[in-house]
Amino acid sequence: MKILIADDHELFLNGLEFILKSEFQDADIVLAKNYTEIFTQLEKYKNFDLIVTDLAMPGANWLEALNRIHQFVGETPIIIVSAVFDKEILQKTLEVGVSGYIPKSSSNAVMLSAINLVRAGGVYIPHELLDNAVNNKEINQEIKTLQTLSDEHTTHKSAKKLTPRQIEVVKCIAKGLSNKLIAYELGLTEGTVKVHVTVILKILGVNNRTAAVMEAVKNGYISKEEVNL
Numbered sequence: 186m187k188i189l190i191a192d193d194h195e196l197f198l199n200g201l202e203f204i205l206k207s208e209f210q211d212a213d214i215v216l217a218k219n220y221t222e223i224f225t226q227l228e229k230y231k232n233f234d235l236i237v238t239d240l241a242m243p244g245a246n247w248l249e250a251l252n253r254i255h256q257f258v259g260e261t262p263i264i265i266v267s268a269v270f271d272k273e274i275l276q277k278t279l280e281v282g283v284s285g286y287i288p289k290s291s292s293n294a295v296m297l298s299a300i301n302l303v304r305a306g307g308v309y310i311p312h313e314l315l316d317n318a319v320n321n322k323e324i325n326q327e328i329k330t331l332q333t334l335s336d337e338h339t340t341h342k343s344a345k346k347l348t349p350r351q352i353e354v355v356k357c358i359a360k361g362l363s364n365k366l367i368a369y370e371l372g373l374t375e376g377t378v379k380v381h382v383t384v385i386l387k388i389l390g391v392n393n394r395t396a397a398v399m400e401a402v403k404n405g406y407i408s409k410e411e412v413n414l
């Protein structure tokens with residue numbers, strides 16, 4: 186696995202590199218200290234499996250830079266690790282295709298959990314920003330579900346059932362479709378699909394897309410004939 190990490194503060198950058206190397210020991214980690222270096226590394230390697238970057242850095246406007254990065258890497262998940270804690274900025278990052286928004290104040294465990302969730306095809310939104318995080322009604326409904334699931338400390342597995350929309354998404358996952366293709370198939374934004382996937386994983390009590398499909402079959406949401414993984 187090849188990971189690109191970027192931050193203009195060398196101490197944090199080195200710390201993040203240490204954390205990721207501890208979790209993903211075989212990973213090839215490439216460093217960048219600003220947006221200019223990010224674009225240079227993207228041009229050089231072109232095959233990253235994950236991008237973890239600070240938000241406000243020299244070299245470009247962050248929104249324009251994220252748009253450009255997303256267009257360049259396609260399905261490669263992008264995670265923001267930032268000291269900026271703002272719902273409006275969170276919304277804009279989701280709209281341009283970012284898969285996770287991790288506060289720099291997060292613990293190592295939270296950060297790694299968020300990264301693994303994103304690698305499973307979901308989206309990570311910090312609990313403090315869940316309430317009314319975006320204007321999109323469908324995403325907001327799913328975010329409220331996420332908040333409910335996060336608050337359910339008394340049960341190991343949620344008793345909630347998948348909604349018709351979530352079942353549509355699971356069926357697309359069972360066909361082997363990427364988030365981008367699911368968005369096209371269902372007429373949704375890619376960000377909306379990522380939030381749906383996150384909720385589906387939590388409701389089914391699994392941590393990856395394949396397990397979600399198997400659990401969906403087990404619970405009768407989809408048939409074995411619909412599985413193409």
